[in-house]
Amino acid sequence: MDIPYAEPYKIKMIEPIRLSSKEERLQWIKEAKYNLFNLRSEQVYIDLLTDSGTGSMSQNQWSQLMLGDESYAGATSYYKLKSAVNEITGFHYFLPTHQGRAAENVLFSVLVKEGDVVPGNTHFDTTKGHIEFRRALPVDCTIDEAKNTHNNHPFKGNIDIAKLKKAVAEHGVDKIPMIILTLTNNSAGGQPVSMENIKAVSEVAKENGIMLLIDGARYAENAYFIKNREAGYSEKTIAEIVKETFSYADAMTMSSKKDGYVNMGGFIAMHSQEIFEKASMFNIMYEGYITYGGMSGRDMNALAAGLYEGINYETLDARIKQVAYLGAQLDDYGIPVQHPYGGHAIFVNANEFLTHVPREEYIAQTLAIELYIEAGVRAVEIGTLLADRDPDSRENRYPAIEFVRLTIPRRTYTNNHMDVVAAALKNIFDRRETITSGYEIVKEAPILRHFTVELKKK
Numbered sequence: 001m002d003i004p005y006a007e008p009y010k011i012k013m014i015e016p017i018r019l020s021s022k023e024e025r026l027q028w029i030k031e032a033k034y035n036l037f038n039l040r041s042e043q044v045y046i047d048l049l050t051d052s053g054t055g056s057m058s059q060n061q062w063s064q065l066m067l068g069d070e071s072y073a074g075a076t077s078y079y080k081l082k083s084a085v086n087e088i089t090g091f092h093y094f095l096p097t098h099q100g101r102a103a104e105n106v107l108f109s110v111l112v113k114e115g116d117v118v119p120g121n122t123h124f125d126t127t128k129g130h131i132e133f134r135r136a137l138p139v140d141c142t143i144d145e146a147k148n149t150h151n152n153h154p155f156k157g158n159i160d161i162a163k164l165k166k167a168v169a170e171h172g173v174d175k176i177p178m179i180i181l182t183l184t185n186n187s188a189g190g191q192p193v194s195m196e197n198i199k200a201v202s203e204v205a206k207e208n209g210i211m212l213l214i215d216g217a218r219y220a221e222n223a224y225f226i227k228n229r230e231a232g233y234s235e236k237t238i239a240e241i242v243k244e245t246f247s248y249a250d251a252m253t254m255s256s257k258k259d260g261y262v263n264m265g266g267f268i269a270m271h272s273q274e275i276f277e278k279a280s281m282f283n284i285m286y287e288g289y290i291t292y293g294g295m296s297g298r299d300m301n302a303l304a305a306g307l308y309e310g311i312n313y314e315t316l317d318a319r320i321k322q323v324a325y326l327g328a329q330l331d332d333y334g335i336p337v338q339h340p341y342g343g344h345a346i347f348v349n350a351n352e353f354l355t356h357v358p359r360e361e362y363i364a365q366t367l368a369i370e371l372y373i374e375a376g377v378r379a380v381e382i383g384t385l386l387a388d389r390d391p392d393s394r395e396n397r398y399p400a401i402e403f404v405r406l407t408i409p410r411r412t413y414t415n416n417h418m419d420v421v422a423a424a425l426k427n428i429f430d431r432r433e434t435i436t437s438g439y440e441i442v443k444e445a446p447i448l449r450h451f452t453v454e455l456k457k458k
């Protein structure tokens with residue numbers, strides 16, 4: 001018999017969690033105005049809201065905290081992190097920031113101006129927010145296969161090169177400060193981008209003199225998929241694949257809270273000295289001095305260690321197989337999910353799950369609320385609420401698919417927890433015909449509304 005895979009670590013410290021009663025949860029979600037972000041964490045049993053900053057650090061990372069150098073300028077911790085970023089990504093210039101969206105804010109302050117157009121594969125919501133906030137336009141050039149959850153395309157995060165070329169021709173290179181490749185493509189389902197596609201996008205960028213930016217939040221998970229799915233890469237190490245990935249880009253933004261295995265942190269890295277110098281000014285204004293940028297020395301130390309752990313094959317293998325373990329159970333129950341399974345999450349297709357809830361009543365949010373009430377599992381809506389309103393017409397933007405994202409934190413839950421999630425969804429699936437109405441908005445912010453929106457039952 002084959003020896004099954006298991007995590008390449010054991011558990012040394014535990015954090016108690018508690019399953020509440022259904023009555024409690026009904027009360028709490030009502031008090032939270034039916035917004036899962038408003039729940040207190042102790043009201044949640046299994047928290048699959050995000051994999052961002054919610055992972056567990058290793059004993060090596062914890063020991064690094066003790067060695068942090070908190071000097072304002074020139075800390076050893078800064079140099080330790082800079083050296084890890086240089087070695088892993090190949091980028092020479094580097095600026096720490098307090099998280100990923102801060103990296104976007106600093107870099108886009110240099111590069112994006114009103115009237116610009118920024119093509120990419122599905123821009124993450126903060127990326128889109130930072131572009132639209134500057135009155136510029138993100139253009140989603142993701143391949144159409146990503147919109148069909150039944151299609152098993154191995155690299156659904158890819159950019160459609162024809163769409164990209166069309167966007168460049170239509171808007172003109174002068175209006176396009178950069179192309180953004182998000183690895184993995186989070187909003188399409190944690191779907192990877194192939195090396196062939198990264199190369200092809202970089203060729204379009206180079207031919208037109210446009211910068212290629214990689215949003216690298218989950219670059220190591222992307223490399224894992226390339227190793228396992230793309231011809232010619234099975235013998236390469238994750239480190240080699242990561243190096244090649246970044247070799248096609250001019251710069252990267254990073255939310256270190258994902259593949260950096262830390263609870264807080266981010267950075268920008270690039271080749272251009274000119275952009276580095278301009279970005280340094282914004283970093284000092286928004287984040288902190290250029291050798292800490294909103295991070296404490298101890299956290300930079302933990303991140304330097306986390307970046308190396310993040311490209312460890314066994315760690316990636318256990319993580320991505322745990323995501324697939326949950327996905328396979330849902331498939332067995334006939335629950336519609338995005339295929340193939342993503343790197344950091346299983347995306348449930350809420351349109352196919354709750355067919356009687358009108359789209360004006362927020363289908364994915366309705367399912368996420370049901371899941372919380374059923375078993376105290378907190379997932380997140382990747383649907384109409386997240387898509388925000390059209391900046392001009394102020395109408396709702398209805399995405400092609402409304403997803404509920406079951407996001408698995410790194411090294412945090414066991415497969416027993418995954419069994420609970422699967423059983424809870426099955427119970428809801430069995431009574432799905434009885435769910436016929438959703439929610440309406442009572443209050444919302446003009447941008448990134450999903451974080452603070454208040455809802456009431458229809």
Ligand code: F0G
Binds near residue numbers: 254
């Ligand atoms: N880019 C991607 C692809 C992301 O997934 C995120 C965050 C960011 C940028 C922003 O980074 O949170 O450190 O400011 N994603 C989290 C999520 C929040 O739940 O998917 P941040």
